[in-house]
Amino acid sequence: MGESMRTYIGQANAERIALRGHDLVDHLVGQVSFTQAALLAITGKMPTPGAIRVADAVLVTFIDHGLQPSALAARMTYHVAPEAIQGAVAAGLLGVGSKILGTMEQTARLLVQIADDVAAGTPEDEAVVRTVTAELDAGRRIPGIGHGLHRGGDPRAKPLLAVAAEEGVAGGEIRRLHANVDATAARTGRTLPPNAAGVSAALLLGIGVPWQLQRGFSMISRAAGLVAHIGEEAEQPLTPAVRASLRAASWLRED
Numbered sequence: 001m002g003e004s005m006r007t008y009i010g011q012a013n014a015e016r017i018a019l020r021g022h023d024l025v026d027h028l029v030g031q032v033s034f035t036q037a038a039l040l041a042i043t044g045k046m047p048t049p050g051a052i053r054v055a056d057a058v059l060v061t062f063i064d065h066g067l068q069p070s071a072l073a074a075r076m077t078y079h080v081a082p083e084a085i086q087g088a089v090a091a092g093l094l095g096v097g098s099k100i101l102g103t104m105e106q107t108a109r110l111l112v113q114i115a116d117d118v119a120a121g122t123p124e125d126e127a128v129v130r131t132v133t134a135e136l137d138a139g140r141r142i143p144g145i146g147h148g149l150h151r152g153g154d155p156r157a158k159p160l161l162a163v164a165a166e167e168g169v170a171g172g173e174i175r176r177l178h179a180n181v182d183a184t185a186a187r188t189g190r191t192l193p194p195n196a197a198g199v200s201a202a203l204l205l206g207i208g209v210p211w212q213l214q215r216g217f218s219m220i221s222r223a224a225g226l227v228a229h230i231g232e233e234a235e236q237p238l239t240p241a242v243r244a245s246l247r248a249a250s251w252l253r254e255d
Contacts, residue, residue, distance in 0.1 A: 009041055020044055035059060038220065043208040050167035051207035057163045058200045061156050062101060062218050064225035070095035072242070074226040079239035085230060092226040093219050101218040107144030107177070107201035108211030110135070114176050128176060132183040142184045144177060144198020156196035160203060170206025177202045 010019055017024040020040050028037060035055050039047040047055070064071070074092030081087055096102055110131055117127035135142055164170050177194050185191040197218075204214050233239065 008044075022046070039207070039209075042213060042217070045208065047207065050169055053167055054163055054169050054203050054207050055209075057160055058203060058217070059221040061160060061196050061200060062221040062225075064222075064228065067238075068095075068100060070100060070222065071226060071229045072238075075229050075233040075237075076239050076242060078230045078233050079237055082234070085227075088230050089223055089226050092229075093223065096215060096219050096222065101197070101222060102215045103143040103195075103197040104201045104204070104218050105211055105215040107198045108205050108214045110143065110180070111173050111176050111202060111205060112211050114179075115172070124176070125179065128179040128183050129186075132180055132187065136184070136187055142180055142192075144201055145181050145184060145194055146190075146192030154193070154195035157194050157199045160196060160199045161194075164199075164203050164206070170202045173202035173205045174199070 008020070010017070012018070019028060019037065022028055022040065032040075033052065036047055036052050039045075039051060039055055070092040073095050074088045077091040078085060078088035098106065114124070114127045114131050117130070118124050122130070132142055161174065164174060177198055180198075181192060181194060200218075201211070201214055204217060205211065209217055
């Protein structure tokens with residue numbers, strides 16, 4: 001097999017298994033946490049204790065947020081196909097998009113865009129205004145700020161910011177996120193504070209998770225919540241009530 005068909009993430013032979021060059025059996029199993037191993041796999045580097053704490057905080061934050069469409073999709077899929085729990089989890093994860101959880105990726109992309117402009121010589125305040133203006137002029141909302149449910153501010157943002165401050169992580173990314181808030185307020189007249197997805201995007205950038213993988217990182221967290229919803233559906237099913245409502249909504253009336 002040529003070098004073009006090779007991975008450096010997980011490797012194995014008849015005697016050994018390695019993850020990013022670390023012996024899985026002798027050095028990882030029972031000695032590192034799942035979060036530590038996940039960061040090692042994703043970033044290619046053994047994370048610092050501060051990075052592990054930050055990642056743990058983000059993973060805990062997005063486990064569940066009630067009966068979101070993703071949870072309902074997982075529960076309904078499981079109800080009609082209980083032999084395929086993997087299909088139910090997959091159905092829920094397919095709902096991770098630009099309006100739910102995927103905003104981490106969108107926010108991180110904007111923060112990287114601003115950072116790249118600054119690195120190219122643009123003053124940071126000018127880079128922020130330019131980016132925010134371009135997004136609003138294109139008819140897009142600024143991701144990572146405001147929340148449809150938590151109108152007074154996303155309560156999850158505060159503890160995430162506290163963890164970042166305690167660990168000295170993502171200072172520049174958080175500063176630019178707050179600058180997005182200010183630039184948006186100046187343009188729209190509305191002050192929308194950072195939400196959990198926005199803060200998490202900044203934190204993950206700060207510990208080396210690229211913006212292109214942040215939606216995937218949120219899916220790692222939400223998968224645990226979906227498994228929990230499937231367990232609850234098995235014991236206390238919601239799907240029959242949902243199906244009854246759908247049947248009523250689609251009933252063919254002969255009048």
